[in-house]
Every structure is written in structure tokens, then in C-alpha cells.
Amino acid sequence: MKVIVVTGTPGTGKTAVAKKIAQKKGYLYVDVNAIIRKYGLSEGYDKKRKTKLIDVKKLNAALVKEIRLHSKEKGMVIDSHLSHYLPRKLVDVCIVTKCALPVLQRRLKKRHYSSSKIRENLDSEIFGICLNEAKEKGHRVNVVDTTKGIKRASLSPFF
Numbered sequence: 001m002k003v004i005v006v007t008g009t010p011g012t013g014k015t016a017v018a019k020k021i022a023q024k025k026g027y028l029y030v031d032v033n034a035i036i037r038k039y040g041l042s043e044g045y046d047k048k049r050k051t052k053l054i055d056v057k058k059l060n061a062a063l064v065k066e067i068r069l070h071s072k073e074k075g076m077v078i079d080s081h082l083s084h085y086l087p088r089k090l091v092d093v094c095i096v097t098k099c100a101l102p103v104l105q106r107r108l109k110k111r112h113y114s115s116s117k118i119r120e121n122l123d124s125e126i127f128g129i130c131l132n133e134a135k136e137k138g139h140r141v142n143v144v145d146t147t148k149g150i151k152r153a154s155l156s157p158f159f
Helices: 014-025 032-038 057-069 101-109 115-126 129-136
Strands: 002-008 028-033 042-046 051-054 077-078 093-100 139-143
Touching: 002 014, 002 129, 014 028, 014 077, 014 093, 028 032, 028 093, 032 057, 032 139, 051 057, 057 077, 057 115, 129 139
Parallel strands: 002 077, 002 093, 028 077, 093 139
Antiparallel strands: 042 051
């Protein structure tokens, strides 16, 4: 089974890219938020940052379990800004979504993110946190720019 992880700063188009690839390739789409709920992985809530606290080791164990459960599938696309934490040996391709800062800011405002949460995510994009972490984990990384939308993003290498 082929495993593709799609990661990136919130608002950069991960879900749109992941769903499109899963649909076109006939792969199973995995929303990590659903996995977090399914396995009860939330270990609290950071009120200041307005985010769930997740133990990445426990998340990885749950994702490995899901990969094994669905091993008969043709492939799987895992969607999360935490998906790049999966061990390299389990992942065939790691896609990192990126977009221009003004576009990202607009998308996050549309989601009604607080100004501090928008700043946090813009900083994450500026410093390329997901991209750098994915490279540090040894993943074979492909960057997809969604600034002009998913229809114009270069997804042809995945089809």
C-alpha cells in the first residue's frame, strides 16, 4: 500500500490537496482530526493558543494502527499538519502545502481565527516549520503551492 502524507501550516490547502489526490488515485482519505477523536488522543486544551494538546508518539501509534488496518487498500492519504511526524519508513511521499502570506492571512481570517492564532500560523509559514521538520525526519518532500487555488496547484506529479 502506498502512503502519502500531506502536511503544512493550517490554511495552506492540505485538506483540498489530500482529498483531490485520494479521489483521483482511488486512495483512502484519512483525516487525522477524526483519528484523534476515534482514539481519544486529545490530552487537554491550550486556551491561550486555542488548540488541542496532542502527544505525537501516541498519534503516530494510532496512525500506524490505521495503516495496518487498511493495508489491503491501494493507498492512503493522511491529512494533518502533524502527519510528517510519521516515521520515514512508513511514508512513500510527503507533500508540504504552502501559500503566499497575504492569501494565508485571508484564509485564516475567513475561518475566524484570532489575531494571535493568525500570527502564529503566519510565523509558522514564514519559517517553514512543517517543511523543515519533514526534511529533518528524512521524508521525500514535494512542495505544492496553493496560492492560486487547488485547480492551479501543480498536482500532476501525483497522478
